[in-house]
Amino acid sequence: MSTTDAATPETLPPVSTDSDVAINAKPMAEPGFYDSLASSVLAGETISREDALAIINASDLDVPAIMAAGFRIRQKHFGRTVQLYFLMNAKSGLCPEDCSYCSQSKVSNAPVPKYNILQRDRLMEAAKLAHERGAKTYCLVISARGPNEREMNAVESIVPEIKAKYDLDICASLGLLDREQADRLFAAGVDRINHNLNTSENYYGHICSTHTYEDRKQTLENVRDAGMEMCSGGIIGMGESHDDIVQMAFDLKELGVHSIPLNILNAIDGTPLEGTQAMSPNDCLKALAMFRFVNPDREIRIAGGREIHLRHMQPMGLYVANSLFVGDYLTTKGQPPQADYDMIRDMGFDITTNIEPVAR
Known part of the structure; x- marks a missing residue:
């Protein structure tokens, strides 16, 4: 979402009373409850699904306590560092899948650019921009059920040059991806593969029919077996239950994924999920924190939709998350990079490029 000029006092809008910002005034938890959960996690214990659900179902009045407790876990594993990622939409539109959230799917009428995989010069220009913006990781994305041979060849050719x-x-x-494709990508120098679970297995049929949750898990297992790191997260706010969000967090833990991007649905006009009610900032923060409690030592990234849903509470997300995408997303705008740099600096955090390389 692009930013606009600051409003003058004469043009300030009235205070919103929409339901997406209404306070969830459930009773607060007992004092010390979330801190006790954090202490258990820091001692090496896994929180129960019931406790994870308690975090995501908590009163909005508990959010400060939840974030403070979650920060203790983040601090242990990541200190005050923030990792930046840069997304490149290397092939846009033209996807034969019917994922309801996606503006590039075959069931979307959203006016997005449509093009086949970009030529070398464009991909190298984007890599240069990623480097200039302080990103450590360059995310090369195509819209497809899976890569064809031409696309595999293009990735295998460009990756060594970028690195x-x-x-x-x-x-x-x-x-x-099948196992042979995963092996080829590893040999070409790819460090990680992103393939999101997107939601729980129970809810998956509500958002896609052209492939299954099990197909996605199999791709991640192929990636792991080939020797690459798994990057996998999901999208919240698609109409799923809190139980579904908790289930996804535990599924990612059981798979052993290294990096978890958590998107908040941007209900793009022209997609089947157009008009889906926005999540409140507090609900987003509680979900982010729950993922940190369940996956204490894994990178958690505030991904697409953060500008729309967290709004002025974006900085608070960094108390539990430790990475961000800098710049735009696939078909939607992010906030200007300088706004991210300022936010990270104002929080007292440091941008880091220290990631251990994948063993080859």
């Missing part, structure tokens, strides 16, 4: 010139880690998001 040699800009010393960027490469995360590729190419759709469904």
Whole structure:
């Protein structure tokens, strides 16, 4: 979402009374409840699903206590560092899948650019921009069920060149992958593969029919077995239950994913989920915190939709999350990079490029 000029006092809008900002005034938890949960996690214990659900169902009045407790976990594993990622939409539109949230799917009428995989020069220009913006990881994304041979060849060709010139880690998001394709990508120098679970297995049929939750899990297992890191998260706010969000958090834990991008649905006009009610900032923060409690030592990234849903509470998300996308997303705008740099600095955090390389 692009920013606008600051409003003058004469043009300030009235205070919103919409339901998406109404306070959830459930009774507060007992004093010390969330801090006790954090202490258990820091001692190496796994919180129960009931406790995870308690976090996401909590009163909005508990949010400060939840974030403070979650920060203790984040602090142990990541200190005050923030990792930046840069997304490149290397192939847009033209996807045969019917994912309801996606503006590039075959069931979307959203006016998005449509083009096949970009030529080398465009991909290198984007890598240069990623480097200049302080990103450590360059995310190369195509819209597809899975990569065809031409797309595989393009990725295999460009990855070594990008890494040699800009010393960027490469995360590729190419759709469904078989084991042979995963092996080839590892050999080409790809560090991570992104393939989101998106939601729980129970809810998956509500958002996609052209492939299954099990297909996505199999791709992640192929990635893991090939020797690459798994980047996998999901989208919240698609009409799923809190139980579904908790289930996804535990599924990611059980898979052992290394990096978890958590998107908040941007209900793009022209997609089947157009008009879906926005999540409140407090609900977003509680979900982010729950993921940190369940996956204490995993990178958690505030991904697409943060500008729309967290709004002025974006900085609070960094108390539990430790990475961000800098710049735009696939078909939607992010806030200007300088706004992210300022936010990170004002929070007293540091941008880091220290990620251990994948063993080869």
